[in-house]
Amino acid sequence: MSAPPKSLLRRLKTSLVLQIIIGIIAGILVATFSPASAQSISFLGELFIKALKAVAPILVFVLVTSSIANQKRGTSTHLKPVIHLYLIGTLLAATTAVIISVLFPTTLILHATDIQATPPEGIIEVLNTLLFKLVDNPIHALSSGNFIGILAWAAGLGLALQHASQTTKTMIGDISNSVTKIVHLVIRFAPLGLFGLVASTFAKTGFSSLIGYSHLLLVLIGCMFFIALIVNPAMVYFKIRRNPYPLVFQCLRESGVTAFFTRSSAANIPINMELCRKLQLHEDTYSVSIPLGATINMAGASITITVLTLAAVQTLGIEFDIATAILLSIVASVSACGASGVAGGSLLLIPLACSLFGVPNDIAMQVVAIGFIIGVVQDSAETALNSSTDVLFTAAACISQSAATQKKNT
Template sequence: MSNSLFKKLQATSLVNQIIVGIILGCIVAVVAPETAKSLSILGGLFVEALKAVAPILVFVLVVSSIANQKVDGEANLKPIVGLYLLGTLSAALVAVFMSFTFPTTLSLDLAGVEASPPQGLQEVLSTLIYKVVDNPINAIATGNFIGILAWGLGLGFALKHVNASTKTMVHDVADGISAIVRVVIRFAPFGIFGLVANTVATTGFSALQVYGELLFVLLGSMLIIALIVNPIIVYVITRKNPYPLIFICLRGSGITAFFTRSSAANIPVNMRLCKQLDLHEDTYSVSIPLGATINMAGAAITITVLTLAACNTLGINVDFGTAVLLSVIASISACGASGVAGGSLLLIPLACSLFGIDNDVAMQVIAIGFVISVVQDSAETALNSSTDVVFTAAASHHISKNL
């Protein structure tokens, strides 16, 4: 009987397991608050596991994605890649605007945490430079994500010119680390159960209201990108009403991606949609898989909003110049997001390190991200995947018009 129940739980989707974890956490917090507080060990173990795998994951993913990047001779991919990067940066800037307009705070355990906020853009840039030139081993060991990103980019570009077997090995290592991360994430329901139980028992249900406010900023930013910014970009390129294309892509790609929560799994859906739109197969057969890797508007929004929420919680004042720098870092980070569910959350420490936020605090922010990922990750994937087709179609029409 117990084996049958265990198998049913294993077969249940991660989203449903997280929902069950949240509900059970709330119930335990109400029925037995003292027991709920002792369950914080489950949340602590989950946070520590994330802390252990995140630095090496970011490093190998960046190295692998750069080293294995295919250089395509078709010039018509350039405008599509440009749109992917523009869309991701625009998303981060919209997230900054929404975070400034609707500032949110998080329920974090700040015992023993001493915030040392930077004194403006000059200090941020100075700290950034020193983090970039950190020893790579030390960067991974201490969770210096800026240094990890810099060394990952450098080694990735250096390995672009090695033989194919070496590139395959790098790709296999990245897949191996990603597999370990998937195992850690499979324990998210238990970690979230412990976190929610402890949080509700300690602070009451007001903490859940914070999650609602956070989701409002995240989903509001994603809707602005999907229904305002993307249509503007499409109109500038095609000089046609963009909304028929936008709604076709949201309906044909976004809905499926919302439930699969994987841009990679949605690639066949997007390829079929591109064929229905009568786009050039030579173009979309490359741009769609590429978009699933680097077109990460939703991820940029998640990284930016949660980082600024952490800054608000710690009382760190973020000026406009630093916020723009954060947008650039979030955009670059988003392009290296892991393909696993909640992969963008694992890049939050990179952005947090800009503001001197302790790695332990950043991992708590990731854990909160997993609590809201039931909705956030689905909406993020829907935006990312549907935008792949939107920009491929817009750029292809532009190209066709100029042939």
Template structure:
């Protein structure tokens, strides 16, 4: 028997209203709350921490079970089109780095390099990044899940999924039921996104503020401008080559329903459940998105490529180092490769800047000063980077899935 409260407009909105509009409401409420009650806003930051923690906790299990189940129950003869998705990821990341090089040449910017010591341990070369990724792949499955090592999780899930392809139907059915159960938990967590976003926004503004960013406004403008161009020009062009129709409805859907959440969680891994949910909502092929979404969270790093390139060239301009076309193109390649390995290195894209800086003979001390600048502007830079990376995971997955449907 239902109560009168169940039929009230507020309860109907909470239970059945648009999640995007609820998140937007939580965003605005967080800004207002932090402005008028900054001390109290620091306390509600706990809501944001709990939301991000819940997403990060469920994501490894979701990826492992969903990928395993999808491969074990894969229909014989059907194509997953994963090769096309990976190609889109790599092309998109390289073009993002190339755009950052071009924009940095047109609008050169310098940064103040000060001596700042950070207890960081960046990789020395591309080989170290690739070795880290390789070691992550062969990690033991329990350790991979506990440490949210998605390369290891993917490797074990794919291997076990393939091994279970010849299992009995009842065993496959168990895997499918486990997948449904974990997906239910994910949907439950995502329903709390408005409260989580409210806590994240209120806590961030009350604690950090944005006044410190004004000194770096021009550098931020270059970074955010490049990311906007990739999101609104480069990515739509790539998608158009796959679906041959107006890509912007799909682009805006991905930015609205994936990018907004990723902007505030600042974690591609935490946004995996959100992207899985959006992919299902878009009616995409589960054989594709169950693998491509977690894979994209590890190798589809257009935003990271932009960050590495722009900050490196800002240091190059500051030091008065001349850059020819060949070196600029090489920087694009190195930044793209480094970005693809960003998830395998603690600290993400910022700690991979020394790799790109080494192309121009910069010492590690100078490179780490660039990293320090990155941390200063990280409030907006990291948020925008994650939003671009994560929303593009769904965008390119959808493009490949739609391309497959068109040519089926």
């Protein structure tokens, strides 16, 4: 047998994306031909996710603290345009979900079920959760992965350290660089981690249980694809005034794929940070915008809330007008921004949205149960859209600002 070409070996050593693709394919093959073996290697995926979740809070804290502490006076971080893109993108996603749900109505087969969770009673409760997370104890914020609290403390400490000696600032910068190197090491194990995740997921669930909800899944995934491939590129083009698709596909490939299988925006923060560094974006911008996006940039969550709410409404034959549909888009967008602060994520915010149409809470909770059933696909696609868009919008804002600065200088 001849040895593999040296060019292929070189590419395997350097291309993390290629290694991840190979890991995914290998996971599918193992799950298909040897399900028992797939279960035995599931610890690889669990270990990878746990490592990412462990390093993400520390990374965000030291990176944001270092960036602000070492920031020169008068330097702009360009965060405002990124936040604008986050909020507009989330609202457009909810609006798109309303339109597609009306064009392709979904009816569900509802049955009695028992959900061991309590949904929030209103928007005020969601906003209260976010505000209380903002003033969380810093040690608890780090241990629980509360990125709103981590950002608040890191920003405050960074501002205070701007008045520290240069030696202290250098030390903070060195700590940040050291944690970043640890993150690089963890990310190098992504192919093995995704191999374990894919194998265990396919071996446990497959897709046989999803056939009965194929229409609902098509509407959900169709909305997310439309946002990822039409709406987001249009927003990016409006910002950078050039072909957005190379950037869109790179973000989907290098951020969306890992987010799809980890199903955790928090776990994907280190991946996104690394991609931003690779794209040579402004560190002062992405060190804040990426963890912030993991909390408030929730296009996928707003789609899930809207589509499943309207599926319940259409199943019960409830009529609704344009004004109510617009209100649903706003409620879904605001609720989605608070999804990470509620146990159960976006699914447990469905009863809140259903209350706009007078849908009984027991019916709404049955819809939540359906959400958990299709979660192996729905939650994966939702996380992939949310997480990849964090990098996409951050890159668009940085590229736009860079182009404006060059134009001004010339």
